[in-house]
Amino acid sequence: MNETLREQQWRLARHLRDPHVYAPPPGIEARRLKVYRELFYGAIEGLLAGSFPVMRETLGEGVWHARVRDFYANYRSQTPLFTEIAEAFIDYLQGVDLDAPWQLELAHYEWIEAQLYLSDAQDPAHDPSGDLLEGEPLLSCTAKVLAYQWPVEQIGPHFQPQQAPATPTLLLVYRDNSLQVRFARLTSMAYQLLAGVSGTGRARLQALGDVDLQGLALLTSLRAQGVIVGTC
Known part of the structure; x- marks a missing residue:
């Protein structure tokens, strides 16, 4: 890959993650940059809002968006899957000063609810009518x-x-x-x-x-x- 193009991509990615710290690469129209910023952040915030509705409502819009923006800017996710973003957010919360003392546990509880709702797991082999005293x-x-x-x-x-x-x-x-x-x-x-x-x-x-x-x-x-x- 052309080194100039690589540098432009890195500068754009850093700017989209944290526009208050990183300037955009030159030559991109401000209107387009705004569209990209809103699109990328909105996708992550929407996924987290759907996963943690009680937390979002309880913290309030200001605190919630500040927390999500910090996650978006500073957490280095190890998964490319949108379905695993909520778990990544819980991992992120374990390394920051919480907005409320119950925040991490509430996040875990809401995540478990979502996991159970979406689960397609199958129970292992078992005896449905087995003796509950003699069996496990x-x-x-x-x-x-x-x-x-x-x-x-x-x-x-x-x-x-x-x-x-x-x-x-x-x-x-x-x-x-x-x-x-x-x-x-x-x-x-x-x-x-x-x-x-x-x-x-x-x-x-x-x-x-x-x-x-x-x-x-x-x-x-x-x-x-x-x-x-x-x-x-």
Whole structure:
């Protein structure tokens, strides 16, 4: 490639990413540059706005756009895929001073929701009617058991806590049969049963000291909902 053309391309790319710092290459009409700037930034902002609608609304337009512009200008993405931009944004948030203390966890929660909604993953081989005590309960591939410091499912424009609760937020997030993503709060025992211990249903209940078999009732209910797909 001609070195002059290469330099022009680099200067244009730097300008489009951060026009306040880098001047454009000479010879390009200002009107055209403005179109390019708006087109490129708008594409990234639109993807992120669709992935993190609650964050955008809660932070407000000014803070949101400042954050996205910093990401656009300074983060060096390792993926060329638009479908992975949201995950790249979460990686970016881990290395900056956050706009709100709950921002990273809210971003992760919204990303999980989107991943479950769009997922075309298939469950591994399992027995749909397997014994939940003698077999190992298998969580659906469109269900996630999550633990957060902040009550992410409650955060929004009218609820922006500044201090994390004393107890963590334990959630089951899943896609139901109508392809809607839903969430449910979990007790500590339910969280441990689904994610904290492994093995057969009986081994899990014994590890948790569940002598009343409350956990078995929970497993049975979750299988009826399709959250647990059977045993493996």
